[in-house]
Amino acid sequence: MRSPAELTETFRSRGLRVTPQRQLLFRLLYDNGTHPSAEALFAAATEQMPGISLRTVYQTLSDLSELGEVHPLDLGTGATRFDPNLVDHHHLVCERCGDVRDVSLESAAKLPPREQLGGFRVATTQVVFRGLCEVCAGGDSRPAEESAHL
Amino acid sequence: MRSPAELTETFRSRGLRVTPQRQLLFRLLYDNGTHPSAEALFAAATEQMPGISLRTVYQTLSDLSELGEVHPLDLGTGATRFDPNLVDHHHLVCERCGDVRDVSLESAAKLPPREQLGGFRVATTQVVFRGLCEVCAGGDSRPAEESAHL
DNA sequence: TTGATTGTTCGCAGTTGTTGCAGATAAGGC
DNA sequence: GCCTTATCTGCAACAACTGCGAACAATCAA
Numbered sequence: 001m002r003s004p005a006e007l008t009e010t011f012r013s014r015g016l017r018v019t020p021q022r023q024l025l026f027r028l029l030y031d032n033g034t035h036p037s038a039e040a041l042f043a044a045a046t047e048q049m050p051g052i053s054l055r056t057v058y059q060t061l062s063d064l065s066e067l068g069e070v071h072p073l074d075l076g077t078g079a080t081r082f083d084p085n086l087v088d089h090h091h092l093v094c095e096r097c098g099d100v101r102d103v104s105l106e107s108a109a110k111l112p113p114r115e116q117l118g119g120f121r122v123a124t125t126q127v128v129f130r131g132l133c134e135v136c137a138g139g140d141s142r143p144a145e146e147s148a149h150l
Numbered sequence: 151m152r153s154p155a156e157l158t159e160t161f162r163s164r165g166l167r168v169t170p171q172r173q174l175l176f177r178l179l180y181d182n183g184t185h186p187s188a189e190a191l192f193a194a195a196t197e198q199m200p201g202i203s204l205r206t207v208y209q210t211l212s213d214l215s216e217l218g219e220v221h222p223l224d225l226g227t228g229a230t231r232f233d234p235n236l237v238d239h240h241h242l243v244c245e246r247c248g249d250v251r252d253v254s255l256e257s258a259a260k261l262p263p264r265e266q267l268g269g270f271r272v273a274t275t276q277v278v279f280r281g282l283c284e285v286c287a288g289g290d291s292r293p294a295e296e297s298a299h300l
Numbered sequence: 301t302t303g304a305t306t307g308t309t310c311g312c313a314g315t316t317g318t319t320g321c322a323g324a325t326a327a328g329g330c
Numbered sequence: 331g332c333c334t335t336a337t338c339t340g341c342a343a344c345a346a347c348t349g350c351g352a353a354c355a356a357t358c359a360a
Contacts, residue, residue, distance in 0.1 A: 072226075074224060074225070074226030075224070076224030090259075090262075092262075092267070092270050092272070094270070095273070101270070103262040103266045103267075104262075104266070105259060105260065105262060107260065109240075109255060109259040109277045110255065110257065111279070112240075112242075112253040112254075112255060112279070116253045116254070117242070117253075118284065119283070119284025119287065119288075120242050120244070120251070120279075120281060120282070120283050120284060120287075121281045121282045121284075121287045122242070122279045122280070122281040123245070123280055123281040123282070124279070124280045124281070125277065125278075125279050125280075126277070126278045126279075126280065127259045127275065127276070127277050127278075128275075128276045128277075128278070129261070129262070129270075129272045129274070129275055129276075130272070130273055130274045130275075130276065131270060131271045131272040131273040131274070132270070132271045132273070133269070133270050134268065134269025134270060134271075137269065137270075137271045138269075
């Protein structure tokens with residue numbers, strides 16, 4: 001997503017207001033590679049602004065999603081994760097600890113042949129590699145602590 | 151997944167019992183290409199066995215998942231969908247009506263290069279093509295009715 | 301066939317993630 | 331500084347599941 005300063009411009013130009021809560025969330029998301037959930041972002045925000053509401057975090061994430069500044073990811077890890085990385089990329093998802101990280105594939109998956117599409121119009125292609133991250137893979141049997149996701 | 155008769159064998163050989171409810175669900179899932187949700191399967195089951203419990207549907211789907219006879223799919227359409235097609239394939243997901251259909255890619259996505267994996271061990275690769283099915287794409291602006299998913 | 305054993309079913313309460321609502325609050329323009 | 335109206339917050343409501351326990355019934359032994 002764009003920088004907090006640029007987002008401030010964008011929000012204002014759309015008639016959206018720029019509040020301290022939003023500015024904090026802009027900062028927390030900017031250049032954030034952890035794909036946080038709303039809950040994780042809320043936890044991080046609470047440290048700097050005790051009293052901020054989880055509802056506000058959801059609201060702001062929803063606004064950012066509508067503006068296309070973050071991409072909501074539903075990866076089956078329970079909660080929706082938010083990805084501020086707008087560059088074309090795909091994901092590695094650890095099935096044990098839920099960690100999500102980016103990978104870029106120079107040649108993503110090819111579209112299926114027309115006879116399989118049968119009129120379906122593909123807008124986006126998402127590739128998810130599921131497996132174990134090095135921490136969980138190395139740790140043999142003992143289950144990893146669910147990471148904080150931020 | 152395998153046929154109802156084969157599943158009956160498998161269940162019994164594992165000490166699981168084969169009840170009328172389970173047999174009905176086996177039949178409803180067998181050769182089912184609609185990727186039903188638990189709720190959709192429950193609706194279909196209720197027609198043939200009024201009084202069957204949603205809880206039982208969840209339980210049986212969970213058993214089948216553990217046996218590897220269906221694959222749970224979390225595609226961001228709200229509820230988990232269950233896929234009885236065990237052959238390697240990928241999915242087309244309509245972002246408007248939630249319809250899910252299978253596609254097979256002769257060359258799925260290549261694994262990311264080792265330097266991007268950095269110790270991550272990939273177990274499965276999932277490719278999801280999101281867009282609009284021909285019904286929703288054809289219907290221009292008016293939103294499609296959420297389909298029954300079964 | 302009966303009976304005992306133990307897995308299943310079912311309904312309901314509880315959990316998690318998220319959204320709807322409404323009153324209090326505070327941006328941003330004048 | 332004032333006004334308009336978007337935003338924030340807390341709480342209730344929701345959707346999709348999951349945990350629990352009593353009643354039930356599949357399976358097996360005799």
